[in-house]
Amino acid sequence: MISTYRAVVLTRNGGLDALELRELPLEAPGPGQVRLRVRATGVGFTDIIMRRGYHPDAPKLPFTPGYEVVGDVEAIGPGVTGFTPGQRVAALTVHGGYAESIIRDAGEFIPVPEGLDDAEVTALILNYVTAYQMIHRVARLRAGQSALVTGAGGGVGTALLQLLRVAGVQAYGVDSPPKAGLVRELGATFIDSRERPFDEAVRKRLPEGVDVAFDGIGGDSIARCTRAVRRGGRLISYGFTSAVGRHGGGDNVGGLSGLLALFVGTRLLGRRPSVYGITQLYQKDPSLLREDLSQLFTLLAERRIQPLIAHRLPLLAGRAGQELLERGGIRGKIILLRDVPKKT
Known part of the structure; x- marks a missing residue:
């Protein structure tokens, strides 16, 4: 009988060398719990922020990263009903995904x-639920309205563009020139982030401004998004990646300026600011994730959405996945898989 499993463990805050592959004891699920054999997990910028010590929802060190999982039910704890061995399930775990096994409450x-x-x-669990909830539960956008998306070629950005197209919303996607084709393929008007201030580019096309802006960058991007949104419109912030950066430590000044622009500058200019966090909403009402993920399963089955998978790596290649993400230029989501398709 197998008594251990392998996992990638974050041993300390720091660089990629803080991630170590370890063999851990395989435990039985307790009352109300289920143990999964992990099939897949994602690599996201949230994992990198946790590694560097800046994420508020990171658990106490050491821990295994991995914000979302898909797996097979392997063992069922006392008092659990409604699950069968081998059943495929998904969960928003926040941590624990870079592993062969994971235990969580059955609910x-x-x-x-x-x-x-x-x-x-x-890819649906974190990126698409984030996009779906911001569009439908926060912004409540309707067909015929307009929206701006920064970082449009990334994981959440591409999810936003696809779901905005499904909703009948005209999207403007801000990113660098190499991602222009991708942004246009997803039905959005491309805005070059390097050519000129993107708020000016938006206003040239839409003089009154967009109805909503979705920003996961923070810093200077907040002020530009504010100027790109019409008076009375909404700016939704879901991250401050510019304050952390891809390769170095945190930028406290940049992070503070972004927060001031969000909570003060937007209101002074007559815009409505919102901060979205999938974990906070899930903790407040877990049923919303279940409802929204079910809607996304339907859209995926109908091929009305098609998540962009940038890389499919072996399940325990979390360190390699984070290294790829830190290099930049990723189009879509990096996925770690138990069964990686063989190249032909």
Whole structure:
């Protein structure tokens, strides 16, 4: 009988060398819990922020990163009903995904319909639920309205563009020139982030401004988004990646200026600011994740959305995945898989 499993463990805050592959004891699930054999997990910038010590929802060190999982039910704890061994389920775990096994409360797991790809389902859990909830639960956008998306070629950015197209919303995607084709393929008007201030570019096309801006960058991007939004419109911030950076430590000044621009500057200019966090909303009402993920499963099955998978790596290659993400230029989501398709 197997008594251990392997996991990538974050041993300390720091660089990539803080991630270590370890063998850990395999435990039985307790009352109300389920143990999964992990099939897939994602690599996201949230994992990098946790590694550097800046994420508010990071657990106490040492821990295994991995914000979302898809896996097979392997063992069921006392008092658990509604699950069967081998059943495929998904969960928003926040941490724990870079591992062969994971245990969580049974209520966290959501059954996954047959016929859906593991990597694409994994991309839905964090990136697409984030995009879906911002569009429908925060902004409440309607067909015919307009929206601006910064970092449009990334994981959440591409999810936003696809879901805005489904909703009938005209999207403007801000990113660097190499991602222009991708942004246009997803139905958005491309805005070059390097050519000129993107708020000026938006206003040239839409003089009154967009109805909503979605920003995961922070810093100077907040002020530009504010100027790109019409008076009375909304700016939704879901991250401050510019304050952390891809390769170095935190930029406290940049982070503070971004917060001031969000909470003070937007209101002074007659815009409505919102801060979105998927974990905070999930903790407040877990049923919303279940509802929204079910809607996304349907859209995926109908191929009305198609998550962009940048890389499919082996399950325990979390360090390599984070290294790729830190290099930049990623289009879509990096997925770690138990069964990686062989190259032909």
